[in-house]
Amino acid sequence: MVTECGTTLLERTRGIVAPYAGREGMLVHALQDVQGVFGYLPEDALRVLAEELGVSLSHIWGVASFYDRFHFIRRGRNTVRVCTGTACQVQGSRNVLQQVEKLLGLRNGETSPDFSFTLETVNCVGCCGLAPVVTVNNEVVPAPEMERVLADLRKGNGGND
Numbered sequence: 001m002v003t004e005c006g007t008t009l010l011e012r013t014r015g016i017v018a019p020y021a022g023r024e025g026m027l028v029h030a031l032q033d034v035q036g037v038f039g040y041l042p043e044d045a046l047r048v049l050a051e052e053l054g055v056s057l058s059h060i061w062g063v064a065s066f067y068d069r070f071h072f073i074r075r076g077r078n079t080v081r082v083c084t085g086t087a088c089q090v091q092g093s094r095n096v097l098q099q100v101e102k103l104l105g106l107r108n109g110e111t112s113p114d115f116s117f118t119l120e121t122v123n124c125v126g127c128c129g130l131a132p133v134v135t136v137n138n139e140v141v142p143a144p145e146m147e148r149v150l151a152d153l154r155k156g157n158g159g160n161d
C-alpha cells in the first residue's frame with residue numbers, strides 16, 4: 001500500500017514509531033500516532049510496531065482491542081453516531097437512526113465505499129436533555145440541522161480532512 005505522500009505503509013509506519021523503538025511502555029502512544037496517521041490500525045503497521053517495540057503482535061492486539069477508541073478496519077473520514085441510550089430511545093432515536101441510515105445510504109456499523117462516512121450507534125453522550133441526539137465527528141448536531149450538516153459534509157464543506 002502506497003500512502004498519499006508516495007511512501008509505503010511500512011516506511012510511513014517506521015517513521016511514526018521510530019521515537020518509540022524499544023519502549024514497550026509507550027505502546028498506547030504509538031498506537032494513537034499510527035491511528036492518527038492512517039485513521040485505523042492496519043495489520044501491517046502493527047507488525048512494524050511489534051518489531052520496533054520488541055513485543056509480540058498478540059500483545060499489541062490485546063492492548064489495542066482493550067480500548068474501544070482503536071479501530072482495526074478503515075473508517076470513514078466523518079463519524080456519525082446516533083445515540084440509542086434510554087432518554088434518546090424515549091424521544092424517538094429509532095426513527096432518527098432510520099432517517100440517518102436513509103440519508104447516508106448506510107446501515108448501523110457500516111462505512112461508505114468512498115470512506116466519507118461511518119455510521120454507528122452510541123449509548124448516551126451525556127446530553128440527554130437534548131434527546132434525541134446525533135453526533136457528527138463528536139459534535140452534537142440538533143436533529144433539525146442534521147440533514148443540512150450531512151449534506152455539507154458530502155459537498156466537502158466540513159469533516160475531518
Ligand code: FES
Binds near residue numbers: 086125127
Ligand atoms: S441517552 Fe442519548 S444523550 Fe443520553
